[in-house]
Amino acid sequence: MRDPDFGSPEVMTRRGWWLVVLNVLIPGSAQILSGNRRLGRFGLGATLTMWALIVVAALTGLLWRQALLWLTIGGGWVSWVVLTLIQVLCYAYALLWIVLTFDTLRIVRLVRIKNYARIAIPLVAVLVVALCGSGAASAATIVASSRTAITTLFGSGGPSLPPSDGYYNVLLLGADSGAGRDSMRFDSISVVSVNAETGKVTIFGIPRDMPNVPFAAGPMHDAYPNGFTAHDDENCGWGAGINQLTNAVEVCHSGKSYYPDAKAHGSTPSIEATKAAAEGVLGITIPYYVFLDMNDFARLVDALGGVDMDVKERLPEGGPPPGSGAKDVNTWATGWIEPGKQHMNGDTAQWYARSRYTTSDFDRMLRQRQLQEAILKQFTPQNVLTHFSEIAKAGTAMVNTDLPQDKLPEFVDLMMKAKQQSVQAVELTPANGVDEFTPDWNQIHQMVKTALHPTPSPTPTH
Numbered sequence: 001m002r003d004p005d006f007g008s009p010e011v012m013t014r015r016g017w018w019l020v021v022l023n024v025l026i027p028g029s030a031q032i033l034s035g036n037r038r039l040g041r042f043g044l045g046a047t048l049t050m051w052a053l054i055v056v057a058a059l060t061g062l063l064w065r066q067a068l069l070w071l072t073i074g075g076g077w078v079s080w081v082v083l084t085l086i087q088v089l090c091y092a093y094a095l096l097w098i099v100l101t102f103d104t105l106r107i108v109r110l111v112r113i114k115n116y117a118r119i120a121i122p123l124v125a126v127l128v129v130a131l132c133g134s135g136a137a138s139a140a141t142i143v144a145s146s147r148t149a150i151t152t153l154f155g156s157g158g159p160s161l162p163p164s165d166g167y168y169n170v171l172l173l174g175a176d177s178g179a180g181r182d183s184m185r186f187d188s189i190s191v192v193s194v195n196a197e198t199g200k201v202t203i204f205g206i207p208r209d210m211p212n213v214p215f216a217a218g219p220m221h222d223a224y225p226n227g228f229t230a231h232d233d234e235n236c237g238w239g240a241g242i243n244q245l246t247n248a249v250e251v252c253h254s255g256k257s258y259y260p261d262a263k264a265h266g267s268t269p270s271i272e273a274t275k276a277a278a279e280g281v282l283g284i285t286i287p288y289y290v291f292l293d294m295n296d297f298a299r300l301v302d303a304l305g306g307v308d309m310d311v312k313e314r315l316p317e318g319g320p321p322p323g324s325g326a327k328d329v330n331t332w333a334t335g336w337i338e339p340g341k342q343h344m345n346g347d348t349a350q351w352y353a354r355s356r357y358t359t360s361d362f363d364r365m366l367r368q369r370q371l372q373e374a375i376l377k378q379f380t381p382q383n384v385l386t387h388f389s390e391i392a393k394a395g396t397a398m399v400n401t402d403l404p405q406d407k408l409p410e411f412v413d414l415m416m417k418a419k420q421q422s423v424q425a426v427e428l429t430p431a432n433g434v435d436e437f438t439p440d441w442n443q444i445h446q447m448v449k450t451a452l453h454p455t456p457s458p459t460p461t462h
Contacts (some may be wrong), residue, residue, distance in 0.1 A: 002034050006112055013117045016108040020125045023104040024132075027097050035107040043100045050093055069409030073150055076405055083147040090140035094133040101129040145392040150405065152396045157404035158265040163196035164285040167452060168414070170194070170403070171275050171289040172203075174297075174353075174368070185243045186270075187294065187354070188368050191278050191286060193452055199417025202451050203372070204282055205365045205427040207436065209241035214280035214441055219258050220249075220273050221280075228277065242277050246270035266402040281428070283445035284452075288403050294354065296398030298346030303390035304378040307349055309370065310341045316358055317351040329358060362429040362436075369425050376419070426451050 005011045019030040028043025060068045071082050105125055110118050174188030189206045213228050215221040220228075228248070230240040249258040249269040259272040267289065275286050301307055318334035337352055344352060353371050356364045403411070428434045428444060 006109070009112065009114045012109060013113040016110075016113050016117060016121050019104050019108055020121055020128075023101055023125070024128050027100050030104045030107065031100065035103060039100070039103065043096060046093060046096055050089070053089075065413070066409050069412055070406075073146070073412070074406050074409040079150065079405070080147060083143050083150075087140045087143040087147070090136045090143065094136035094140075097129055097133055097136070101125050141389060145389045149392040149396050150408075153399060153401060154403060154405040154408065157407075158267065158288065158402035160404040160406050161287045164287070165452075166196055167193045167284070168196055168288070168411075169284050169286045171271070171278050171286050173271065173274065173289060173291045175291065175293045175295070185246055186274060187243070188292075188365075189242060189274065189278070190369075191282060191284075192290075193284070194411075194414050194418065195452075196414070198421075199414040200421055200424070201418045202424040202426065203369060204448065204451075205369060205425065205429070206242065206278060206281060207361055207365065207428060208243040209239070209361060209436075210281070210428065210439065211240040211242075211437065213242045213277045215273075215276045216279035216285075218276050220245075220276045223258075242274065242281075245273040245277060249273045266400070281439075281441065281444060282448045283441075284448060289401060290403070291400040293398045293400075294350065296394060297353070298350045299394035300391065300398055301344070301346035301349045301375065303394045304375065306343050306345050307371065307374040307378060308341065308343050309349070309352060309374055311337055311339050311352070313359070314339055315352065315355040317348075317355065319357060362427070362431065365427055365429065369427070373423050376423070379419075424451060 004015050015034075019034060022033070023030045026044065027047045028040045028045070031037065031040025032044060033040075057068065071079060073079055075082070105122055108121060110122065113121070170192045172188070172190045172192050173186045175186065185208075187208060189208055191204045191206070193202045193204070194200070211228075215224060215228070228240055228242070228245065230244075259267075259269040262269050262272045271289050271291065275289060279286050315337040316329050316333035316335075317337065318332055320332045335351075337348060337355070342348075349371060353364070353368045355367075426432070426447060428439070428447075430436055432447070434440075434444060434447075
């Protein structure tokens with residue numbers, strides 16, 4: 001390799017191919033055999049170090065996954081440093097590989113090989129390094145997107161708390177906002193309960209217009225000890241529905257300061273009030289929330305490649321002009337979602353979740369739950385890695401939460417367990433025996449208790 005027969009094109013061509021192959025398989029080895037050995041030792045050392053780090057990471061992921069997750073996503077500033085270091089190493093190694101490749105072409109001595117190889121060898125070498133280099137660059141981009149998403153979403157999370165009665169309970173809110181609305185109101189309200197041991201997920205759907213809701217102990221309970229009531233003030237909302245709490249705490253609180261520390265914990269007074277209401281309705285402790293801005297919902301669905309849905313009835317897209325009512329749907333519908341199985345893009349999925357003028361709010365709650373489950377199915381490792389940057393951008397645009405970063409490793413583990421099980425949905429609707437106008441809170445508490453802590457079936461005796 002180092003002292004070939006320079007006068008033989010056949011020997012030099014074989015030598016050239018070997019050097020290119022070695023540069024691809026073990027970067028740095030071509031220089032050690034036939035070029036600048038100092039550069040070769042540096043390249044080979046970097047290659048072996050990179051392999052060792054990958055092997056250590058893989059073994060840690062298999063044998064001690066919590067440690068790997070803590071280092072990369074759950075360790076606060078430690079995770080930021082680790083992800084930044086990984087990004088720098090990926091870019092540096094990609095640059096080193098490019099340098100080694102062009103140095104390999106130098107020591108091939110292209111002028112002394114056969115004519116066809118003078119084009120083929122450089123072409124193959126450049127194509128391979130471009131492919132491998134783009135892979136390293138993509139890995140660096142994924143790492144950067146992860147760091148940004150983690151910092152943006154979980155940078156101001158609330159306190160880290162243990163599970164309550166064996167469950168992590170998270171308030172899931174969808175925003176009903178847009179041009180011409182007087183305030184942000186929560187169009188979709190549900191609570192996701194995740195079993196802290198098994199990962200089993202139960203979702204409780206709360207109708208957005210559920211009236212006179214009780215509150216758990218706190219400022220809202222002090223202000224409304226007999227449940228949330230409608231305001232007489234015309235500036236304070238339209239009634240006593242749970243989705244009117246934004247008006248009560250942020251628009252017409254008569255100078256009272258509800259939840260003054262909410263912003264410091266990554267929340268808002270209206271979200272904290274809705275947490276207190278959901279706790280009163282369900283009889284469970286809800287420390288965290290996830291807020292989804294429906295205006296960016298379509299971006300997430302598109303980033304995931306769409307969702308598959310089975311539409312049961314024809315649904316209109318769009319809504320009537322303000323004040324016109326919803327009588328003649330054909331005059332204002334901008335399109336229709338037809339019955340049957342279909343693959344929806346983000347815009348169609350958004351209308352599927354929000355359409356309500358030809359069906360009841362309870363029907364819409366069911367569709368939203370179906371859509372949530374369909375989206376969860378799309379979060380496969382292959383899909384997430386393929387569209388990671390788009391998913392991260394859409395997620396940071398549409399999601400706000402007070403989930404603490406140090407809980408992420410545990411939640412990731414629970415999510416992996418949850419994907420192996422079916423989701424249990426409990427809707428607080430007339431179809432499940434809940435009176436929509438005068439709910440029986442004790443009855444609902446019992447429904448929740450039964451769903452989360454079912455009585456074990458008796459062991460059969462022989």
